[in-house]
Amino acid sequence: GEQVEQLPSILRVQEGSSASINCTYENSASNYFPWYKQEPGENPKLIIDIRSNMERKQTQGLIVLLDKKAKRFSLHITDTQPGDSAMYFCAASALGNYNVLYFGSGTKLTVEP
Amino acid sequence: DPKIIQKPKYLVAVTGSEKILICEQYLGHNAMYWYRQSAKKPLEFMFSYSYQKLMDNQTASSRFQPQSSKKNHLDLQITALKPDDSATYFCASSQSGGQNTLYFGAGTRLSVL
Numbered sequence: 001g002e003q004v005e006q007l008p009s010i011l012r013v014q015e016g017s018s019a020s021i022n023c024t025y026e027n028s029a030s031n032y033f034p035w036y037k038q039e040p041g042e043n044p045k046l047i048i049d050i051r052s053n054m055e056r057k058q059t060q061g062l063i064v065l066l067d068k069k070a071k072r073f074s075l076h077i078t079d080t081q082p083g084d085s086a087m088y089f090c091a092a093s094a095l096g097n098y099n100v101l102y103f104g105s106g107t108k109l110t111v112e113p
Numbered sequence: 114d115p116k117i118i119q120k121p122k123y124l125v126a127v128t129g130s131e132k133i134l135i136c137e138q139y140l141g142h143n144a145m146y147w148y149r150q151s152a153k154k155p156l157e158f159m160f161s162y163s164y165q166k167l168m169d170n171q172t173a174s175s176r177f178q179p180q181s182s183k184k185n186h187l188d189l190q191i192t193a194l195k196p197d198d199s200a201t202y203f204c205a206s207s208q209s210g211g212q213n214t215l216y217f218g219a220g221t222r223l224s225v226l
Contacts (some may be wrong), residue, residue: 001171
């Protein structure tokens with residue numbers, strides 16, 4: 001399996017500022033690291049992911065960084081908006097012929113106007 | 114137009130009873146999964162199936178039994194229900210082969226009284 005630790009559990013930021021969420025994992029065989037956003041009463045939805053052959057990926061105001069040596073990866077949301085308020089989950093999966101994801105405990109992000 | 118259909122959306126059950134949670138996906142995926150989300154353990158992996166075969170089971174209790182009658186179906190039978198089973202159960206699917214995006218259904222919210 002895999003153990004994924006996620007911090008912080010609660011994050012409040014001002015609109016327009018950046019928000020950062022950090023995750024660590026244990027299994028050095030893990031090679032795929034997606035991030036999911038979940039709004040209240042909804043299902044989790046993929047927002048960005050990174051594979052182990054990359055150190056950085058950016059898309060539409062989201063940046064993910066991966067440090068394989070430290071077994072650490074992070075999500076950075078730039079220019080946050082109230083619509084970014086949600087639960088965010090990091091996840092990691094190990095090599096194999098199926099895609100089992102192990103999720104962190106989640107970060108509740110609130111973007112205040 | 115949801116591509117992963119879970120039924121029912123809400124379910125109330127009595128302690129000791131048995132329920133079946135239905136999941137069908139129309140994404141053409143070969144792999145299907147069950148995850149459980151509760152206040153204690155956000156997004157906990159339960160089972161994975163690939164080509165209708167059980168690949169991984171990380172649910173300690175045999176009261177939880179997945180059933181795959183067709184390639185795009187993965188139901189979850191829960192027997193001898195306990196109040197601790199109260200949670201939202203998410204069905205998910207992906208292509209087999211690892212590192213493929215995991216898509217979640219809308220979930221079944223189960224309450225055991």
